[in-house]
Amino acid sequence: MTPKKIGGERRGRGRPPSFDRGQALCAAMRLFWDRGYDGTSFDDLIAAMGISASSFYHAFGSKEALYQEAIDAYIKVAGGWFFAALNEETDTRTTFGHLLAAAAAEFTRDDLPAGCMIAVAATQCAPTQARLRDLLASQRTQSEDAMADRLRRGMAAGDLPADTDIEALAAFYGSLLRGMAVQARDGASRERLLEIARIGMQAWPAAQPHPHDS
């Protein structure tokens, strides 16, 4: 096979890879995203990545290791809009409104698989896959923690009533996002997801009545 020039700079001794590792990883991510870990076979992977079994193991080690890399790659993609929305410089309520709207849009892109790669992955799996299950559950926890952090900042800024249960509110929006991801995978339209998001924002804690408020 004709070796292709990949990436600008090349150095190091041996034969250069005939494929772009990043592109191959991206192809694997899409496949895992769409079909899950079990639903994606080794042969599916190397076909989609355009590489041979030996190159696969040489470059990625194992299916499970590749999956973990794919998760990391996904977090670079989804974490992009997720944290961008969370770190927006607006009041907390607007931030969460935008976060849900961004999710509705991202879950229904036509250039990527529907839904979220992590939201509902490995919730039902064999005991032998406990590692994957824990990995995914941990990622879900982390995204919820990020939302809780943002809510805490919001409370400090006075955007939320002082008696708001931050953890519960973060769990609520985390649940809603996961449910939206399922809807997306079942074929829900972007508009439908936006409606769900809009209703979800109706649950935003009402401001406490203050003596000096209108």
Next chain:
Amino acid sequence: MTPKKIGGERRGRGRPPSFDRGQALCAAMRLFWDRGYDGTSFDDLIAAMGISASSFYHAFGSKEALYQEAIDAYIKVAGGWFFAALNEETDTRTTFGHLLAAAAAEFTRDDLPAGCMIAVAATQCAPTQARLRDLLASQRTQSEDAMADRLRRGMAAGDLPADTDIEALAAFYGSLLRGMAVQARDGASRERLLEIARIGMQAWPAAQPHPHDS
């Protein structure tokens, strides 16, 4: 093996089964519920059901056929509390509050697997399992339709503003329930789920201001 007396009445000619079909199906349902379709192997199944491979195929036909029966059995279990809550004779808002609370309780029973068997099943799977995916998606749609029906009745009874988007509201509570199921599988406590449910009820449509309302 000593043939066991099972069920009250026996008739028909041949050798009686040495196991209770209902119990075996129940054991399979629990396993599928906990581990999903892919995560449950043939050997796992016959071990949990306490029967041999030949008895398995004789009684259930195939793994996929058994899964469908297990889904039906689950619907008998979960449909019980689900439709009981939906058909409660109260106002619509109270009904949905009780529905979410019932889900929180049922998703965290200590005598059954956590979460819901259907909520997030087969959202990511191989193309060869399109049948299962469609089956599960259809079940999810049905439960959402049932909620929409109840909301429509509620609107007719004046429990909901006339401009309420019924489909969107049903999709919202459907999403929330699925998200709660994921939380449950990730180990969330019943109390946490109840908090999520409580917040979800804050999204209930506000009554339209009427001239003759207080």
Next chain:
DNA sequence: TTTTTTTTGGTGTCATCGCTCCATAAATCC
């Protein structure tokens, strides 16, 4: 008792899955 019907135990099969090995190819370094 004999026949008929149904279930069971045990063994075998066939495909797939994830993975490994090794000889060879293609690059750099000396």
Next chain:
DNA sequence: GGATTTATGGAGCGATGACACCAAAAAAAA
């Protein structure tokens, strides 16, 4: 150019997964 290093192609391997077959067993029916 030769040595060294890294990647590739291709063949194959052991385990598992889902399932099939068939003779024997256990019941009712004749």
